[in-house]
Amino acid sequence: MSDRPDLAAMTAPLTRALIAAETPILREHGLSMWAYVVLLGLDERPVRTQAALAESIGADKTRIIRVLDDLQRRGLIERSPDPADRRVRLLSITPEGRRVRDGAQAGIRRMEERLLARLPDGDREVFVRVLRALSALPPREFGPDPASASRPGGP
Helix, strand or coil: CCCCCCHHHHHHHHHHHHHHCCCCHHHEEEEEHHHHHHHHHHHCCCCCCCCHHHHHHHCCCCHHHHHHHHHHHCEEEEEEEEEEEEEEEEECCCCCCHHHHHHHHHCCCCCHHHHHHHCCHHHHHHHHHHHHHHHHCCHHHHCCHHHHHCCCCCC
C-alpha cells in the first residue's frame, strides 16, 4: 500500500476547483463551459461534423445541439451542409468566435498562472508536462492491465 491518495482522489477536487474558478471568467465572455469546449474543439480542425466534434470533446451529440444552436445564433460558429453529403452539417468557428474564445482563454490562463505561481519554477514545468502526457493517453490505457488477466490469480 502506498501512502499517497489515488490519482482521482487528488485530481477530482482540483478539477472541481478549476471549473469553479473558470465559470465566472466564461460568464464574463457570455460562454457556458460546454460552449467554451466546443469553441476550443473547433479550432483543432477548422471544419468538423457535429458527430465528430461531439466525439472529440466527449459530449453526447444530441445534447450539444442546443449549445451549437446558441453559438450559431450569436455568430460564433457556422454550420453548413457538407457538399459530399447534404445531410451532414459541417461546423467552423467564426472570427468572432475566435475573439470570444481567445478572450476567455486569456482570462483562464491568467487565473492558472496565479495558481501555478504557488509552485517552484521547476515543479510548474513538470506539473504541466505530466498533465499533458497523461491527458494525451488514449482511453484504453486507463482500463485494466491486460497482463494481469493472463496471470494466475488475475481477474
